[in-house]
Amino acid sequence: MSTTEIDRQWTTRLRRRAAGKLPPEKLLPDTQPAYVSSWIYVFGVTTLAALVVVIVSGCILALEGPQWWHSSNIGHFVNSTHLWSVEIFFFAMIVHLWGKFFMGAWRGGRTLTWMTGCVTFFASILAGFTGYVSQTNFDSQWISTQSKDGINATGGGSFFNVLNLGQMLMWHIVILPIAAIALTGMHVLLVRIKGVVPPFEKDTEIAR
Amino acid sequence: MGWIGSIIPLDNLGHYLHWHFILISVSNLIVIGLMIVTFVAALLLPFPGRSRRKENQ
Known part of the structure; x- marks a missing residue:
């Protein structure tokens, strides 16, 4: 196989792209900036x-x-x-969210990092809710019968039936964990690629 | 673990605070309060080794 052919392979292109975006020393750094000491x-x-x-x-x-x-x-x-x-x-996660919100953590091209964090938060709420209705006790019966009216009022009840224990359990132990783990993984990789957001005064210093 | 029940009554109905349209259980309010305290403490408390790191830079 010639060098040109190897260069054209999707594995070669993907490896080069991944190594360029996230070299090992950036993926697992030895040190962090001084402002991270908080x-x-x-x-x-x-x-x-x-x-x-x-x-x-x-x-x-x-x-x-x-x-x-x-x-x-x-x-x-x-x-x-x-x-x-x-x-x-x-x-x-809430304290992390407050901290990142007040330091405007979406600055410096970190929009996707912020958005993956937000979506992970919503997926986690849904995972928590499906967990509560999957307990198989009186508490879960109470929560599911109370919440069904709210969810039915949105129209979501046609495909997300909180009274269907099998469906709720599958959402809780298959779909939502996959979503939460994938999103968290993406979030952490984006933090490694873009780095931890600096404080506002540090940003101003860089701009000067 | 039965001793916890002798200190905190766990068999009673939960306590709720009701103000206009806001209805919240006391336990949830305590958790929110603890999150605010943790957030403020995280901003104010010195981090171990911070001064050393600044000197090194």
């Missing part, structure tokens, strides 16, 4: 750490099933771990 910058990675615990505890719940998480001591523990890691996930 507590406000730790909430993104806190959200990520909580997401890992959410996924691991969710996988254990999926392996064992509702009978186990309702009746055994370890099941109760893993069920509670799943709930509290979700609480920490949303808590950290």
